[in-house]
Amino acid sequence: MADEKQCPFCDCSERVLKENDLAQVILSDPHKVPGHLLIMPKRHVEKPWELTHDELAAIFDLIFFVEQKVIGKLGDGCDIRQNYRPFNELGVKHVVFHVLPRSQDDYLYKVSEQYEKDLYVDLDDMERDAVIDLLK
Amino acid sequence: MADEKQCPFCDCSERVLKENDLAQVILSDPHKVPGHLLIMPKRHVEKPWELTHDELAAIFDLIFFVEQKVIGKLGDGCDIRQNYRPFNELGVKHVVFHVLPRSQDDYLYKVSEQYEKDLYVDLDDMERDAVIDLLK
Numbered sequence: 001m002a003d004e005k006q007c008p009f010c011d012c013s014e015r016v017l018k019e020n021d022l023a024q025v026i027l028s029d030p031h032k033v034p035g036h037l038l039i040m041p042k043r044h045v046e047k048p049w050e051l052t053h054d055e056l057a058a059i060f061d062l063i064f065f066v067e068q069k070v071i072g073k074l075g076d077g078c079d080i081r082q083n084y085r086p087f088n089e090l091g092v093k094h095v096v097f098h099v100l101p102r103s104q105d106d107y108l109y110k111v112s113e114q115y116e117k118d119l120y121v122d123l124d125d126m127e128r129d130a131v132i133d134l135l136k
Numbered sequence: 137m138a139d140e141k142q143c144p145f146c147d148c149s150e151r152v153l154k155e156n157d158l159a160q161v162i163l164s165d166p167h168k169v170p171g172h173l174l175i176m177p178k179r180h181v182e183k184p185w186e187l188t189h190d191e192l193a194a195i196f197d198l199i200f201f202v203e204q205k206v207i208g209k210l211g212d213g214c215d216i217r218q219n220y221r222p223f224n225e226l227g228v229k230h231v232v233f234h235v236l237p238r239s240q241d242d243y244l245y246k247v248s249e250q251y252e253k254d255l256y257v258d259l260d261d262m263e264r265d266a267v268i269d270l271l272k
Contacts, residue, residue, distance in 0.1 A: 029259035049200035064185035085213040123165035
């Protein structure tokens with residue numbers, strides 16, 4: 001309960017741009033790119049796997065609504081990101097999905113993402129077997 | 137039809153680690169981080185908003201299954217990413233969700249993501265009004 005009382009996303013009705021029964025959209029502030037939107041369940045959910053199918057459907061109804069509104073206006077495409085990072089103790093715990101309008105070679109790409117190209121390596125058999133075991 | 141015939145995710149049954157009626161999991165190869173998994177609908181869907189509620193539920197059943205398996209083993213948290221980037225003409229068009237095990241100050245953070253901190257700026261009123269208009 002203490003977490004819910006202090007949660008900025010449990011008490012942000014004046015920032016809500018669009019909503020349905022179970023989910024809502026607000027603008028990220030501060031934001032990473034123009035048109036950076038946050039879509040979240042209205043219920044205080046901290047672990048993504050605690051979302052119900054109905055909440056997922058409500059969240060994605062809003063994500064797909066905003067994607068189709070911003071594409072062609074604020075970007076040529078869109079990223080959806082959900083970051084579950086319990087190690088970030090200062091972060092907001094309420095599950096949130098980010099929608100980021102994206103375009104080729106945009107600022108986000110130039111500032112950071114271009115360096116991720118160097119991370120790609122071929123999967124080796126030992127790692128494949130380890131993950132297969134883990135998912136059993 | 138031509139796109140489906142050439143789609144690597146429409147013909148990857150030998151790579152599938154886990155599946156349900158409507159969705160499947162494979163390992164990303166090449167991959168960005170150890171345990172980088174791809175979850176996708178079995179149907180060839182190119183635009184995320186063409187996913188049905190049933191497909192979303194099936195995809196997220198698998199995403200949440202793998203998240204709970206890898207957290208504590210391959211990372212302390214997890215990112216989910218879905219990138220709709222039609223400007224990337226060489227990319228695979230079949231909608232895919234990435235699951236990336238993450239930990240504090242991991243390699244992905246050090247190589248690229250740390251630079252995103254500099255991108256955060258406060259939202260200004262003009263941009264807020266423009267996005268509110270766009271979502272009407």
